[in-house]
Structure formats: structure tokens, C-alpha cells
Amino acid sequence: MGAFGLVLPIQGPGTDLHTLLAELGEEVLAAERAGFDAVFLPEFHQAHGGALVSPLLLLAWLGARTSRIRLGTLVLSGPLHDPVRLAEDAAMLDQATGGRVILGLGVAHVEPDFKLYGVERRHRGAILDELLDLLDLAWADAAFDHRGRFFQRAGHVTAPPFAGRPPVWIAAHGPRGLARAGARGNAWVCDPQRDVTTAARLAETYRAAADAAGRPSEVVLFRDGWVGESREDCERRWAPHAMKVHRLYYNLGTYLPEFEPWVDEVRAREDFTLERLAPGRLLYGSPAEVRGTADAWFAQTGASMIAVRMRQPTGPSHAEALEAIERLGREVIGHTRT
Known part of the structure; x- marks a missing residue:
């Protein structure tokens, strides 16, 4: 079995952001104790009711509480960032956390x-490509003069990362994005909307691009998941919260007929069902069921990590999340490493 990461929620309706941050600090420590390899924050703006923003800043705060677990973004909205500022911030966080x-x-x-x-x-897309060019220049510890279509920058960034450069993982599902991930990234991230059969097919395209560029390849699956007494227990306690997030994805147009042929069949809220969504996307059940499903997904896609988002914005509670994180560590991660 591969590695596991934990994706944190950025919103908790009914919970002020200060309290949510304190809870997430406890959940990250629980994940580190439980054997998770990494913890991640997504980037999202203008959420109704407010949400956590500035993922790198928050990861610095969380990283100060930990000693081993890796700290990542899953994912930053690349074109919204100034490339030099991003290079410096990532390098400083890498220094502060010893290359994590x-x-x-x-x-x-x-x-x-x-x-x-x-x-x-x-x-x-073109902005992200140029941002990647500038990250390469900024992390090379040498003077540069870049005159591009979107950025004109000259100088010498003297805040190097801890050791080499941080790995850059690129999320994508279209041909140009998969080609970019293969040619420029250290890993490809499959988003939580694509089922594992689709993910396996896209992984082949990504790996072909990496091979053509003479680069190694690595696949990471971003999934929503929970571990409980049984699938029925998870469907009662956790699945309604996960479904709210995926309905938002659907409303934003991230489910696509080319990957999900059933999209055109969803004409009302009641058509967007757990039975339709869960296969190949949602990782939940008893510890044995989660182990079996995860093993199958690792084998089918060749992924090295499943980054699982357990707590959703509306629930389950912080206390339930702590219990589930510990249980996944003890009965899924720990079970496969003994």
C-alpha cells in the first residue's frame, strides 16, 4: 500500500476561523502521530461565510507544531500568484520546516x-507555464533576466529552499495540463471528481508525457473519505457532508460529460446521489473495507499516495475527525506497515 496524506477543511460553518484553526492544529498533530505522510491545504476564495485563505502562511503556522509530517498545497491557484513572491514564500517555509x-x-x-x-x-494555462519558468529561475540561486509574456523580472532570489527545490505537484485532467504535469512537475494530482478508472486512464497519458520529457512520474489521488464501523455507519455520519461538497463541484461545472457520462442525466438535486457518485471516488467504510479499496486503487492507478479529505466544512465534528484520523492511522496505515 502507498502513503496517505490528510487534506484539511478550510471552512466550518458555525465555527469562527480562530477556533477552526485551533482545531486543525490538533488534527495535524493527530495525523502526524497516526502515521500520515503529509498534510495539505487547498486554496479557495470568497467562500460564503468566510474561509481560511493563504495556505502557505497557514502551513507555516501548522508546521511549527510538527516535526515530521510534510506540508503541502493541494492545490494553489497558480495564475493568481506572483511567481517571485511564491518562490520566496515556498523557500522560506521549506527552510523553516527542514525541507518538508x-x-x-x-x-x-x-x-x-x-x-x-x-x-x-x-x-x-500560459500564465501557469510562465510561473513555472520563474520558479525554476528563482530557485536556481543565480541572477536571471526574464522577459516573458506576462512577467518581466530580473534579479537574484537569495532565499534558497532547504535542500534543492521543493517538489512541484501539478493537478490537471485535460491534455495540456497532463502534458504540463509530465514535462514540468514532480507528480500529477488527480482531482476528487474523477473516478479511479478515469484516473488510471489519465495517469497513462501523464506518464507518457513524463517519459517523453525524460522525467520520473508519480501519481497522487485526492479523495474524500472516512473510516467508521461500517459503510452504513459512514453513510449516516459522514457521507451527507461529503455530498454537499460534491454538489458544489457539480454546480461549478467541474463534473464533465467527457469523464462522467451521467452528468447529462442529472436534472434535479435528487438525481445527484451517493450511489452515482461514490464508486471509485469516495473512500469509506470499516478499516478492512478502506484497506481493501485503497489497495485496489493503488494497484489500478499506480498511485504513490492517497490524499484523503476526511472532515468536510459542515462535518463531522472536530472530535469525530480526531477519532477517525487516529483510527485510520492505527487500523489502515499502521496495519499495512507492520
Whole structure:
């Protein structure tokens, strides 16, 4: 079995952000004790009711409480960031944590966020490509003069990462994004909307691009999941919260007919069901069921890690999340490493 990461929620309706941060600090410590290999924060803006933003800043705060677990973004909205500022911030976090940073990047999606940051959404792929160019230059510990389409920068970034450069993981599902991940990234991240059969097919495309570029390949699955007494227990306590998140994804247009043919069959809220969504996407059940499903997914996709988001914005509670994190560590992660 491969590694496990923990993706943290960035919102908790009914919980103020200060309290949510304190809870997440406890959940990260629980994940480190439980044997998780990494903890991740996504990037999202303008959430109704407020949410945690600035993932790298928050990871620095969380990293100060930990000693082993890796700290990553899953993923940053690459085109919304200044590349030199991002290179320096990632390098400083890498120094502060002794080389534990993973920089996950994507092209971003939500139109209002591009308006908020004054970035042309139609250029997002090209902007991300140029951002990657500038990260290479900034982390090379040498003077550079970059004159690109979107950025003109000259100088010498003298805040190097801890040892070499942090791994850059790239999330994508389209041909250009998969080619970018293969040619420029250290890993490809499969988003939680794509089922594992689709993920396995996309992984082949990604690996072909990495092979063509003479680069190693690594696959990471971002999944939503929970461990309980049984599948029925999880469907009662956890699944309704996960379904709310995936309904939001559906409303934002991230489920696509080319990957999910059933999209055109969803004409009302009641058509978007757990039975339709769960296969190959949601990792839940008893510890034995989670182990069996995870083993099958690792084998099918060749993934090295499943980054699982357990607690959703509306629940389960912090106390339940702590219990589930500890249980997944003891009865899934620990079971396979003994």
C-alpha cells in the first residue's frame, strides 16, 4: 500500500476561523502521530461565510507544531500568484520546516477569483507555464533576466529552499495540463471528481508525457473519505457532508460529460446521489473495507499516495475527525506497515 496524506477543511460553518484553526492544529498533530505522510491545504476564495485563505502562511503556522509530517498545497491557484513572491514564500517555509514543503499547483477555475485578483482567466494555462519558468529561475540561486509574456523580472532570489527545490505537484485532467504535469512537475494530482478508472486512464497519458520529457512520474489521488464501523455507519455520519461538497463541484461545472457520462442525466438535486457518485471516488467504510479499496486503487492507478479529505466544512465534528484520523492511522496505515 502507498502513503496517505490528510487534506484539511478550510471552512466550518458555525465555527469562527480562530477556533477552526485551533482545531486543525490538533488534527495535524493527530495525523502526524497516526502515521500520515503529509498534510495539505487547498486554496479557495470568497467562500460564503468566510474561509481560511493563504495556505502557505497557514502551513507555516501548522508546521511549527510538527516535526515530521510534510506540508503541502493541494492545490494553489497558480495564475493568481506572483511567481517571485511564491518562490520566496515556498523557500522560506521549506527552510523553516527542514525541507518538508510540497508545492501543489493548478490552473484555477472559478471566474470570480480571477476578477478578484485582476487576472485574465483565458490566459491561465500560459500564465501557469510562465510561473513555472520563474520558479525554476528563482530557485536556481543565480541572477536571471526574464522577459516573458506576462512577467518581466530580473534579479537574484537569495532565499534558497532547504535542500534543492521543493517538489512541484501539478493537478490537471485535460491534455495540456497532463502534458504540463509530465514535462514540468514532480507528480500529477488527480482531482476528487474523477473516478479511479478515469484516473488510471489519465495517469497513462501523464506518464507518457513524463517519459517523453525524460522525467520520473508519480501519481497522487485526492479523495474524500472516512473510516467508521461500517459503510452504513459512514453513510449516516459522514457521507451527507461529503455530498454537499460534491454538489458544489457539480454546480461549478467541474463534473464533465467527457469523464462522467451521467452528468447529462442529472436534472434535479435528487438525481445527484451517493450511489452515482461514490464508486471509485469516495473512500469509506470499516478499516478492512478502506484497506481493501485503497489497495485496489493503488494497484489500478499506480498511485504513490492517497490524499484523503476526511472532515468536510459542515462535518463531522472536530472530535469525530480526531477519532477517525487516529483510527485510520492505527487500523489502515499502521496495519499495512507492520
